Amino acid sequence: MCKEIREYISEYIDGIASDDVKAKVASHLSDCQECKQLYEELLSLTLMMNAIPQAEVPDGLEAKVAARISKIETGRGQEPTVLNPRKKRYKRWASLAAIFVVGIFTITMYNNNNMMTDSDAYKHSQYRKQDVQEISLQKDSADLTDAATENQDNGSSANRSVPTSLQSSAADATASGNGESETNGTAKEPEEQAFAISERRGPEPEPKAGGAGAATFSQPCRGMQKETEKQVYAGANDAEQVLLHMRCLEEALAGSEFQIKSSSKIGSDIWRFEVIIDSETVYYLGQGGKIWKEKTEELSL
Amino acid sequence: MGEMDNHNERDLIERAQGGDESAFEALILACSKKAYNIAFRYLRNGEDAQDAVQESFIKLYRHLGSFNFNSRFDTWFYRIVVNVCNDILRKRKAHLELCDTGERAQDNEFNPDLTDSAANPEEQVIADERQRMLMACIDQLADEHRQVIILRDLNGFTYEEITVILSCSIGTVKSRISRARLKLREIYIKEAKKEK
Numbered sequence: 001m002c003k004e005i006r007e008y009i010s011e012y013i014d015g016i017a018s019d020d021v022k023a024k025v026a027s028h029l030s031d032c033q034e035c036k037q038l039y040e041e042l043l044s045l046t047l048m049m050n051a052i053p054q055a056e057v058p059d060g061l062e063a064k065v066a067a068r069i070s071k072i073e074t075g076r077g078q079e080p081t082v083l084n085p086r087k088k089r090y091k092r093w094a095s096l097a098a099i100f101v102v103g104i105f106t107i108t109m110y111n112n113n114n115m116m117t118d119s120d121a122y123k124h125s126q127y128r129k130q131d132v133q134e135i136s137l138q139k140d141s142a143d144l145t146d147a148a149t150e151n152q153d154n155g156s157s158a159n160r161s162v163p164t165s166l167q168s169s170a171a172d173a174t175a176s177g178n179g180e181s182e183t184n185g186t187a188k189e190p191e192e193q194a195f196a197i198s199e200r201r202g203p204e205p206e207p208k209a210g211g212a213g214a215a216t217f218s219q220p221c222r223g224m225q226k227e228t229e230k231q232v233y234a235g236a237n238d239a240e241q242v243l244l245h246m247r248c249l250e251e252a253l254a255g256s257e258f259q260i261k262s263s264s265k266i267g268s269d270i271w272r273f274e275v276i277i278d279s280e281t282v283y284y285l286g287q288g289g290k291i292w293k294e295k296t297e298e299l300s301l
Numbered sequence: 302m303g304e305m306d307n308h309n310e311r312d313l314i315e316r317a318q319g320g321d322e323s324a325f326e327a328l329i330l331a332c333s334k335k336a337y338n339i340a341f342r343y344l345r346n347g348e349d350a351q352d353a354v355q356e357s358f359i360k361l362y363r364h365l366g367s368f369n370f371n372s373r374f375d376t377w378f379y380r381i382v383v384n385v386c387n388d389i390l391r392k393r394k395a396h397l398e399l400c401d402t403g404e405r406a407q408d409n410e411f412n413p414d415l416t417d418s419a420a421n422p423e424e425q426v427i428a429d430e431r432q433r434m435l436m437a438c439i440d441q442l443a444d445e446h447r448q449v450i451i452l453r454d455l456n457g458f459t460y461e462e463i464t465v466i467l468s469c470s471i472g473t474v475k476s477r478i479s480r481a482r483l484k485l486r487e488i489y490i491k492e493a494k495k496e497k
Contacts, residue, residue: 010479014453016460042482045435045489049454052432057337061351062329065358069325072359250367252468255360255381256388278391292469 001028002035009039013046238265245271245286252284252291253277314374318365325365329358332375335456336382342451343386345440353389357382376465379458383448383466390444434496438488446481453478 005028011017012025029036242263249260253275261274261281271286272294283294316324336357341350360381368377439450452458452466463474 006483007476007479010482011475014460014478038486041486041490045482045486046454048432048435049439049450050457051429052436052455054334054338054456055341055347057333057354058347058351061337061354062326062333064351065329065355066322066326068355068359069362072362251372251377252380253384254364254367254377255357255384278388278395280391290470292473 002032005029005032005035006038009035009042013039013043241269241286242271244289245273245291248286248289248291249273249275249284310374311370314365314368314370318368325362328361328374332378333358335375336379338456339379339382339451340386342439342455343383343448344389349389353382353385357385360385372465373462376458376462380466380468383452387444434492435489438485438492441488442481442484445477446484449474449477450481450485454482 005025008017008021008025012022017025029039246260246263249258256277259276261276263271263273266272266285267287269287273284273286273291275282275284284291285294286292313324313327317328333354336354337350340353340357341347344350344353357378361378364381368374439447439455442450448467449463452463453460458466460471460474460478464471467474
């Protein structure tokens with residue numbers, strides 16, 4: 001009991017313990033002299049630390065910073081650097097995204113036994129062109145989703161929409177070769193999104209308003225196994241997750257010089273990133289938009 | 302950044318992102334004291350702390366465009382400061398390892414003599430002898446523990462703010478603070494006995 005209470009004493013001191021914990025600690029402290037003494041010593045130390053005055057900023061520090069920034073700008077002779085990081089960052093993200101997306105698609109397409117080659121897809125799309133055009137004239141993506149679903153077995157409409165962030169990233173990746181991506185990862189119109197994906201599968205009919213791209217993507221695939229579509233969407237989802245966690249890593253490591261060496265999926269939704277920071281390899285785990293350092297050794301007290 | 306309300310802060314940041322130097326200077330002034338204190342306590346050296354703060358502001362300047370208002374600006378910036386300090390400490394350790402002749406110093410490169418009266422000028426403000434001894438004990442903590450003590454007990458960040466600065470969960474923060482204080486108490490008791 002004492003061991004458990006000791007873990008909670010700091011929370012108790014800081015006033016952030018839950019009501020249950022507060023009651024537990026208070027009750028134990030009234031009975032256990034040793035823990036009570038520990039509490040009083042920790043409280044005393046904490047109050048002493050709180051009372052330590054803040055050091056004053058040395059004179060001229062802000063001026064030195066201003067001078068260094070001015071030097072940077074003079075050396076560059078360009079518009080302020082602060083406008084460029086996004087471009088540089090998106091160039092890096094876009095190129096990584098492109099590699100990952102293309103890799104996922106290539107592996108998925110290659111592994112499927114009933115997969116069509118691009119030329120087969122094209123031929124099939126030509127054969128089905130009339131169907132595609134008829135469907136593409138429909139009003140909105142919901143209609144298109146239904147139309148595609150009608151011809152599938154137990155098609156889940158949730159699987160029909162390709163993640164927006166992936167498509168935006170993929171589209172950015174296409175543009176990144178010119179380093180001209182100005183986007184901020186914001187969503188594009190549905191027809192543009194699906195068209196960006198379908199481009200990778202070879203020539204497709206022009207998408208029409210209302211998300212014809214969704215039908216365009218699935219119609220030529222009508223002959224393909226539903227599994228392939230699921231794999232492709234799953235692959236697209238994986239890429240989105242990797243990008244999300246890479247973005248979290250970048251935020252977490254802001255200010256450090258680092259390089260993401262590799263990533264791997266170690267659970268149904270857990271990603272492991274190998275990161276080089278100052279020649280040291282550190283592993284981070286990511287899940288559900290959160291990122292944390294992988295524990296490699298027990299903390300020693 | 303406590304003096305500015307959210308609207309003013311956002312306006313200032315957007316202007317700084319647009320290249321407004323005076324807006325950027327205002328951001329520096331709002332964060333510099335806390336940033337310096339984090340770095341100073343972390344690196345235990347005024348000169349290194351100044352370098353770390355300068356470096357952090359330069360990185361802030363370069364990365365300001367990537368700030369997307371998903372978190373508070375100051376905690377985002379202090380994360381940069383902590384990461385810069387960690388980089389400096391890593392380089393220091395690597396340098397120490399190269400120079401190691403056999404008798405390893407502790408994690409603490411400076412290994413301050415608790416009876417040293419020729420204190421660093423900044424330390425002179427700390428009149429209370431007990432506080433000075435306490436600081437020396439904090440310097441003996443492992444980096445991970447010292448980090449949370451500096452943020453929580455010396456700079457007054459909340460547990461939530463610390464989760465953002467250190468990019469870890471609230472559970473991890475609670476656990477680290479608890480263990481750091483317990484360890485600090487052990488060191489303090491030992492040093493207090495030595496003094497007697």
